[in-house]
Amino acid sequence: MKSIIFAIFAVALFTACSGKKYYEPEETSNNIELNKKSMSSSIKSMNRVGATLNDNEIITKQGVSQIKLPEGFEFINFTENGEVIATNYIDKILIGENERVVSDVVVAASKQGDKLALLYSNNSVELIDESSSKTLFKEYSTISLANDTRIANPVFMGSLVLFPTLNGKVIIVSLVTNEAVRNVAVDPDNEFNNVINLEVEKDSETLIIASPNKLISVSVREISSKDYELRDVIVKNGYVYVATVDGHIIKLNTKLEELAKRKYKYAKFHALAYSDSLYAVESQGFLINISDDFMSDTVYEFSFDNEKRLIAIDNKIYFDSDYITLP
Incomplete structure (x- = not known):
């Protein structure tokens, strides 16, 4: 009886695993130079505009900064003058070098x-x-x-x-x-x-x-x-770009009229980035570059651990303890 139950369980487990669907591009290209560089440590936390590394250095729109936050603080924003704003998620915020007690x-x-x-x-x-x-x-x-x-x-x-x-x-x-x-x-x-x-x-x-x-x-x-069930959204050059949970990449104008759309079957997008055109990071280790008119795309292999934190800011993608600059 135990062997029968075990067999049934094994079949059920196999069926569940084999039922998972993953994005598989028809072809990939290696014709891209990603200019990969290392950071001082891995990403500890992040938000829409930046991240904090495990050694308390930060990432902002200006790139990897050698500014180190005090222990216990994490980056949340920067001021119009470029000063870092950070929080200790208890009772203080940091603005530049000045700590402020908050309620x-x-x-x-x-x-x-x-x-x-x-x-x-x-x-x-x-x-x-x-x-x-x-x-x-x-x-x-x-x-x-x-x-x-x-x-x-x-x-x-x-x-x-x-x-x-x-x-x-x-x-x-x-x-x-x-x-x-x-x-x-x-x-x-x-x-x-x-x-x-x-x-x-x-x-x-x-x-x-x-x-x-x-x-x-x-x-x-x-x-x-x-x-939309959104995976990510960015605003660039007068357009709004969204990646959805069901594998769509959509280009809209500021009135939210859909101008173009591409579907990637079973794709799970982590982030959108923009250089001279749109890029999307896909969880199975792919970087999809979509032409500005959305008429064509190129898929590149992009190795990263999808269980670790990844953030895209403008034309840079930061992941674990590395980052790339898009061409």
Whole structure:
């Protein structure tokens, strides 16, 4: 009887494993120079705009920095002057070389001039005048117990500051009156609905907002939205590019009208990057380069451990303790 049960279990296990589907390109190319370099250590933590290494050095849009954070702090953003903002996820944030005690755990932050915008783990937001240490605005939202780890930072936009929240909305606050002038509901219904992308496309002056399941654009004239299960989203050269859970790579304009789309069967994308054209990192060890008109693509073999952290910033892809620069 035991042997029969074991046989049934083995068959079931084999069937389950053999039922898994993986992306398999028809052909790959080796005709790419990735300029691979090593970092001082592996990636410990990361967000939308950078990462912290195990030895406390950081990665930002400027590349690998030799700045070392104090023990216990992790990078979350940088100021308009290039100063690093970091949090100890307890009771302090670091701005440049200055530590500041805060009232709760900071998970996202931005600074412009003397104005410091904070998002706390309890889903409250706060605007502080650093010169006087005065709280100019504070608002509490419903506590979110389940969050995507890609938490967007607040964004300063002219006379406004935009606070992404952990429960699927954006609070827009006037820097003139220090009052909320509008709330944008991004994705209030899903379990994982914190804002993972919040940025302004400067040419069209359009705000692009994303949660794990929703994409929204807000301009002076209109608000548009699309439902996608998102793996990643980037805004480049007036276009919005998304990678979805079901293996699509899509090019949209800032009104979120789909301009082009490509399907990669069974693909699981880790990140999107952009050099002269779009690149997508696929979990089985492939780097897909899509032409700007989306009419063709080239698939390259790209060896990395998909169980370890990977982040793409502009034309660089950082993974484990290495990084590459895309041509």
